[in-house]
C-alpha cells in the first residue's frame with residue numbers, strides 16, 4: 001500500500017519523510033551559506049536548486065502547464081508517440097532508475113510503455129516530493145516495487161543492493177540537465193554511467209536550441225508565473241533568513257545568451273537600495289542583477305557529443321516536428 005513506501009538512504013538505513021525534512025537540499029544552513037556568499041560576490045548569483053521550496057515547487061508545476069512553456073507537453077508527447085520504440089531500444093525487464101522525482105505523469109507513461117519493470121528507483125534529495133510521487137505511481141501501476149532513494153542525484157554513488165546483477169535503464173527528464181553547466185552536465189553523465197553500470201541504457205530529455213522568440217516567452221510568460229517563481233527566491237530569503245527585501249524593488253528578467261546557448265534568469269534591482277539578510281547588509285545599485293538560473297539548450301549533435309565524452313554511446317534521438325525538444329537514448333558498452 002502506498003503509505004508503506006519507505007525511503008532509502010545511501011547509508012543503507014530507511015527513514016520517514018518527516019524525519020528527513022530538515023536535511024533536504026536547500027535546508028536552511030546550506031541555503032544561508034549559498035545566499036550570503038552569492039550576494040557577497042560579483043556578479044551576484046544564487047544556485048537555482050533553491051527555487052524549489054514548497055511554494056517554488058507549486059509555481060514550477062504551474063509553469064509546466066503554461067502555453068508559452070513548451071518543454072513539458074512536448075516531451076510528454078514524444079513519450080506518448082515513441083514509447084514502444086523507446087522500450088524496444090532500451091531493453092526489457094530492466095530496473096528503472098529516475099534522476100529526480102520530477103514528473104510522475106512522464107514516469108507513468110514510460111512505465112506503461114516498458115511493460116515489465118521489476119523495480120523502480122527514483123532518486124531525489126526532497127524526501128516529501130519523493131514520497132508523494134512514489135505514492136501516486138504505486139496507485140497507477142499495480143504490483144510495481146518502488147524503492148525511493150533520498151540523495152543528491154548529481155553525486156550519489158550508491159543504489160539499493162537489489163540492483164546487483166540487474167540491467168538498468170536511467171531516466172532524466174524535463175531538460176533538468178540544462179540547468180547544469182556543460183562541465184557539471186558531463187560530470188553528471190559520468191557519475192550516472194558509474195551508477196547505472198555496464199550494459200545500461202539511459203533516456204535523457206534535452207531542450208533544443210531554437211529561435212529566441214520562442215525561448216524568451218517560455219521564461220517570461222505573460223501571466224507572470226515565471227516572474228513569481230524567480231521572485232519567490234527573495235520571499236524565501238525573507239521567510240527563512242530573516243531578510244527585509246522589498247519584492248517590489250526587484251524585477252524578473254530572462255535573457256538568451258546565444259554564445260553560451262542558454263537562457264539566463266536574473267533578478268534586477270529597480271532602485272539603489274540596501275537589503276539585510278541574517279543581519280548582513282548588501283548594497284545594490286539600480287540595475288544591479290542577481291543571476292538565479294541557467295537553462296542550457298543543445299542541438300542533437302551537441303548533446304550527443306557531450307554524452308560521448310562522458311562514455312555513453314548515442315543510440316537514437318527523437319524530436320518533435322517543430323524541433324522544440326529532444327529525447328536521447330544512450331547506451332553504455
Ligand code: AVI
Nearest residue numbers: 063174175176179219226295
Ligand atoms: C527544471 N528546469 C528544467 C526548468 C528549465 O526550463 O530550465 C526550470 C525553469 N525555470 C524557469 N522556468 C522553468
